[in-house]
Amino acid sequence: MVDPSHTFHIADYAVFGLTILISIGIGIYYALSGGRQRTTSEYLVGGRTMQFIPVAISLMVSFESSIMMLGLPAEAYVYGIQWWWSCVGFLVAQLLSIIMLVPLIHPLQITSAYEYLQFRFNSTAVRLLGTALGMLTYVWYMGIVLFGPAIALEAVTGFPQWGSIFVIAFVAVIYTSIGGLKAVIWTDVFQAFVMYAGMLAVLIKGTIDVGGPSKVWEVASAGGFDPDPTVRHTFWALFFGSAIRGFGLAFNQSTVQRVSATKTQKEAKWVLLIVAPCFFFSLSMACYEGIVAYAYYETKGCDPLESNKISNPNQIIPFTVMDIFMSLPGMPGLFLASLFSASLSTLSSGLSSLSALLWADIVKPRIGEISELKATIIAKVSVVVFGLIGCGIALLVSIIGGPMTQIAASLLGAFAGPLTGLFLLGCFSPWANAKGAFLGGMISLVFSSWLSMGKNFAKGVKKEPWLSPASTSMCYVNTTSGSVDAMLEQTTPAGLLYSGSVLKLLNGTAMAESYEVGYGLHYTDAALSSAPGAQYPYTTTVGIEVMYSMSYLWIAPIGILTTLIVGTIISVITEGEVNPRYIINFFDQFCCYMPECFLKRLRFDDYRKAAYDDYTPPLKGTYLDTELVVVASDGKANNVAKEPLISRSEPDGYVTRNGVRDSDVIGNDAGGRTATENGITKNNITGNEVVETDVTEDGSHTGNDTVDECHHEKGGSDAERDENNQTN
Incomplete structure (x- = not known):
């Protein structure tokens, strides 16, 4: 149900439409200029002649998707600012990658990141396992990224989610398929400026409306340092877990593709040196956005989640934008353009990477030599196919609730953990061989997938309580049309699944018989209290549910460690020939x-x-x-x-x-x-x-x-x- 006051002005549509047209225009330009994308080298790695500054910007925004724009503010809004420690962990991992990754990868001049696995282990099976894990990670990642702007557009315009998903995918497929990596990189540069303009506008205007930074930080929640691994967010899970997971970004196909696109190793190092602090700054901004939104609605006295004005915590920032820019036509359009830019940059990078993987790892080794024109056509058609697959994944993701950070980390961790473990095993273990790598990766995949599915779908899993919601004392509720039950039935969002009877008053007090919420909060026969933090009590976990209750941040690190431990043990037992040329x-x-x-x-x-x-x-x-x-x-x-x-x-x-x-x-x-x-x-x-x-x-x-x-x-x-x- 869209708030009648939240409507787009013609200026908003103009700003948003112009952003989309420029993105497509860049793709058309590179399709018609230079070599016209007629060779796989030009299409997939930009002819290996790209300058490091645009490559750095492109790599940076490739990881700054709707997950960052919507998921991190939602995470901060409902759980506090603990997640910020992940920013520090990612920064450490990226700085270490400059020393370790570039000297290893850049000289190889590879198109697929997983060519390294074949060189290192002298095994096609290990390479194909890495390729499969990488492609699974990418298609799920694209689905999550597509889902983000869809729920945002639905929150502010009422446009259906499925329609938004296909529109975003269509735009990304168009300019990626015709313009290749050069179009992706230069479109990312343009979209980076749009994205940061939108984020800064929200931060500045929201902070001013609240009363300044000091007022914002008065309502910020302090982080916890509890080492209990079943606690959602602790210092240990956030910092060390993110540092370990950050190496997955270093061996990501998008990273390897852009490192290989630079002329020299020095420029490749500069790419990562620019990306690391900028990525840290961007994640920090996104966390602060959530706190600004929380402070804004606390001051206003009407929490949109508590009052059922929005159906999903991931919609909090779009809803906030419509509130604070209500009297400034064009600004909501700028934010929506920045959100779409973040998604398009990630989606186009994913499509380009998947196309490169399909060609280099699967198609080319099996069809032999063909003309460059035919090879490029195959790569372009694969972009369209992967775009359609991403749309299907996005529709599946829409049935999984919770902040997008949790959805992404828990689902992607099942594939990214074993994959990162394969690379780390190859890079740092001089005794690891092909048998150990393959079996370690497979066992890790099964174990990580089991944890991920249990975390997302098992009943009775321990859930972390939300922060005390912002005030609802100033919310306007019209009950003249019927009973409160009828009102709740009318305003209950489609994304929430309730069972039993619910009666929740908007002043913070509540009574409940039995209900559960589809995006992950599960309560049984609990009388809700208005005391801070008591609205969402824990459930009791027993048996295997204790394992599923582990923080979602540990899924990827567990996958990495499983690969390293199992791979090392099997390698020591089986022995085998090891080529040390590819060891760091x-x-x-x-x-x-x-x-x-x-x-x-x-x-x-x-x-x-x-x-x-x-x-x-x-x-x-x-x-x-x-x-x-x-x-x-x-x-x-x-x-x-x-x-x-x-x-x-x-x-x-x-x-x-x-x-x-x-x-x-x-x-x-x-x-x-x-x-x-x-x-x-x-x-x-x-x-x-x-x-x-x-x-x-x-x-x-x-x-x-x-x-x-x-x-x-x-x-x-x-x-x-x-x-x-x-x-x-």
């Missing part, structure tokens, strides 16, 4: 100031050297050490069907993909020096002394003496160094 040396990255003699032991040096001897044919002028340089199997830089080989340079140079020193190759030489674009290599750390070496085109060098705490001075002539290499 944790100690080299985070303990680089330690003496070389200790690092050599910590990096499993003897084991790695033996493996390199087996895998890498000897190259003239090279020797084995700890850092990586990636080349294609045929020596070409852009060979699509590549099986990377790892070569090692001597201290005065490095070997590139085509055997010629080239600044575009990412990797460190044996002494720790990293190639730069101007042909100069710099020693990162070798003991205490840091030196620089100039590398010329013919391989000559200057200034090569380094000192290490555990070894004698290294240096001398080229002949002496070659003699040392042969001895080693």
